[in-house]
Amino acid sequence: MPEGRAIVTGTMTALAGLGAILTALTLVWLLSVKLRDASIADVCWRSGFVLLAWLNWLLPPTLTSRSWLAAALVTLWGARLSLHIFRRNYGKGEDPRYQAMRAAHGRTFWWRSLFTVFWLQGAILWFVALPLLVAVRAARPVALIAVDGLGVVLFGVGFGFEVVGDYQLERFTAEPANRGHVLDRGLWRYTRHPNYFGDAILWWGLYSIACATPYGWLTVLSPALMSFLLMRVSGVTLLEENMKASKPGYRTYITRTPAFFPWFPRRPR
Secondary structure (H helix, E strand, O other), X not given: OHHHHHHHHHHHHHHHHHHHHHHHHHHHHHHHHHHOOOOHHHHHXXXXXXXXXXXXXXXXXXXXXXXXXXXXXXXXXXXXXXXXXXXXXXXXXXXXXXHHHXXXXXXXXXXXXXXXXXXXXXXXXXXXXXXXXHHHHOOOOOOOOHHXXXXXXXXXXXXXXXXXXXXXXXXXXXXXXXXXXXXXXXXXXXXXOHHHHHHHHHHHHHHHHHOOOOOHXXXXXXXHHHHHHXXXXXXXXXXXXXXXXXXXXXXXXXXXXXXXXOOOOOOOO
């Protein structure tokens, strides 16, 4: 049965992708042990999506315009963000989050980090990337349709928020006079985390492209997980705890600026 064979082939490809990601991150882990810097996981995590996209692109028997579109969009996002994080972190040592984990685990951190940092992030990466697997491998419909267009629009909006937000923050922090102050101009006037908001929206855009295929809608938990992580786990929640402690004006900023979804600032009471 053609559909049955397609499901089996898709499952095997997904498992091959998981194996490739875990293998790649194991190599990165070995480098992190040598450098004593687990922060390199953050740089390589985005690149993992690019690896998966092109691995899926190489495996299908036929390629469609959607295959090219999905692979190109995720490459644009992953390459840009990996380079941005590398430039931001270069020469600053290990991220304080990983320093805290290293201190908590002591001498065992070097091998524990393989499971708690690298393989855990690899599993999350693989699950979030499932819409890419569907979008790249699906043989029909061959031509792009309206849902693909919606996905490109959402991706463009999200990518724009992420790029502009990162650029504005980079320029703000580069000025010594702004040290200890809160960025509340540009996109940061309407949301406290324009880059995280953009990240979430562009993944819903990639999911929309997957929905153009017969079974793409089944991967809805993938962008939902990405949004949850950005809003409640490793994104907004974790960052704001540090911001409240390091920037005296941040609590006031919270009272007038939406946390995630952009909207006009609230009037102070």
